[in-house]
Amino acid sequence: MKKKIVVPIFTGILIALLFIFAPSQTQVSAQDSEESIQSTQTKTITKTEVYGLNKPVKSSIPYNVAGWSGTLYLVNTQSTGDHILATYRGTVHCSEFVEWYPSGCR
Numbered sequence: 577m578k579k580k581i582v583v584p585i586f587t588g589i590l591i592a593l594l595f596i597f598a599p600s601q602t603q604v605s606a607q608d609s610e611e612s613i614q615s616t617q618t619k620t621i622t623k624t625e626v627y628g629l630n631k632p633v634k635s636s637i638p639y640n641v642a643g644w645s646g647t648l649y650l651v652n653t654q655s656t657g658d659h660i661l662a663t664y665r666g667t668v669h670c671s672e673f674v675e676w677y678p679s680g681c682r
Contacts, residue, residue, distance in 0.1 A: 617670040617681070623648055627660040637664055643672040643681035 621644070627633050636649045646668035654661045670681035 618667050619644065620665065621646075621648060621668050622651075622663065622665045625662045625664065627662055629655075629659060631660075633660060633662045636666075639666065639668050643670055644668040645671045 648664035648666035651665045652663040
């Protein structure tokens, strides 16, 4: 009879411990996930703009595409004879992170 009482008590304690410790593990995983997402919310963009020969080339341009935004800075210019190709590069940040969106940013 003593065996019949000990087994349900032990099982009850085990189940109670599982409920107590399970939520804290979930919180740790969520925090780790958010930190990795934040660290990947930047990317480098290179963009080429075409300017007329008599138009001034800007030293930087704003970038705001699909939730990614930042400033791109002039890294190179090249004359084709008819126009000027200006190459800009910079690091942009995700301003609107959406988990289900293909790039994670919109």
